[in-house]
Amino acid sequence: MTLAEKILATHSGKASVSPGDFLSVKTDLVLSNDITAPMAIKEFDRLGVPGVFDPKKIVMVPDHFCPNKDIQSAEQAKMMREFARKHGLVYFEVGEMGIEHVILPEKGLVLPGEVVVGADSHTCTYGALGAFATGMGSTDIAIAMATGEIWMKVPSTIKFIFHGKPGQWVGGKDLILYLIGDIGVDGALYSAMEFHGEAISALGMDGRFTMSNMAIEAGGKAGLFHVDAKTRSYLKGRTTRKYTEYRSDPDAAYARVIEYDASKIEPQVAFPHLPSNTRPLSQVGDIAIDQVVIGSCTNGRIDDLRLAAGILKGRKVDRHLRCIILPGSQQVYLDALKEGLIEIFIRAGAAVSTPTCGPCLGGHMGILAAGEKCVSTTNRNFVGRMGHIKSEIYLANPAVAATSAVLGRIANPQEVV
């Protein structure tokens, strides 16, 4: 069996499972946020159950339109807060919260071998820890909150092997964008993705979170890494709970095996309006931009901010452009403060925000006007995703985004460093 199949088998009390099997899977953690929880709460109430299956295994995070951006968002956040209090759920209030997919691993709430379901498509982020984590809808989450179980179809697994050593400005973001550019936004539809190879082993945890995070942009159900020394070291001090490291069998059956030479992959830029619309940085051309966003569940971790600061240190953001930086959590913010990164950003002329999903989904903190172009370290560049339907989003890694902020056009870090 593959890693995904093993985790699903143990969570459904089966000795073995095969792709296509329908299972009732036990959940270790059930997640929702301020825009998906209200609908889940309404469905939960319709079920007429006395309470949740286990309040310690249900997390709610007010991160999308919080701190509240308008009255309706405030009402939805309030609805979630009151439900969380009533049922004694794990809840992170503004001031303590960060972007859900940044803080859950940070706080040791997700461990290898666990099953996590979340009413947020980027729940697949936790695959970086060797957990089977997948996004669902609000009704699913209502059922999981009530019963601790949810239906799943066992996905087939696609194995991706990244051979070789990536170049200096190539990170997890570039590897996953390259992959999505290759297989398309539905190239891994209904599948689990498994990442292997020299370039994958060399990635730090933050780069791995970025890759698993964007599995959904290829249509994937999960994006999984095997536990190694880096995973264990990341988990140290974050949890006292025991966990199981599962590994794919040497003879596991894969739907496909796709191999890449990472040493030949340049930094990638995804052009409007699909994450698969990628081009190597050298072939981008001269594109003037109006805004840069650095942050999100994709690239809002400390390694990402370090990369951006490395570029912005001693330089200035182009005066015709807004550069907005959003640390993914209060801990990332604190670490960035201690390392002097926040001062670098502010002296460079960037705006630094409290953690929020904010601009990534066109919520607040950096909405685009008609005709504006934005380089963003986020995950989606659909029509209207960050604002007006005539605005454009170019997805890139934090170093490319920071360089573009300095030069006012999409640019290669080599031009300034």
Added chain:
Amino acid sequence: MPLQGKAFKYGANVDTDAIIPARYLNLHLPEDLAKHCMEDLDAGFINQVKPGDIIVADTNFGCGSSREHAPVAIQASGISCVIAKSFARIFFRNAINIGLPLLECEDAVDNINPGDMVEVDLAAGRVTNLSGPKTFTSKPYPDFMLQIVKAGGLVEHTKKKLSGAK
């Protein structure tokens, strides 16, 4: 009774931001969401759609965010079912869970034009283009999902299971 309505036709990779833009995710009531359904992709949709009408789309319909607001908005707009070459995974389960019928049928998509009158027999998995006319057969639901659909969605299905377990 078969579903019947006019076809609204769209291309590949219609994402959930197009179905219901995130700026309306501060709403969660079906009737509020319906007012903005397909707004950024087809501004005329909401004024033209009539109860029973059918969305016909290419591959990967509903990709992107997990927002259940997307199938909820489609359902509340009056659309009776969506026919596509393929559906994004989360959208698919969300639609099944709330009782919005989806049909996977490549031939039907290729042979239905915008504005055609379409009839769908869900039980038989049959799509008929009344403007054609031509009949197509969709992929059947797996048994497990059919049970959810028959129960009227996942909440009703689970309620039944829970009361049976008592």
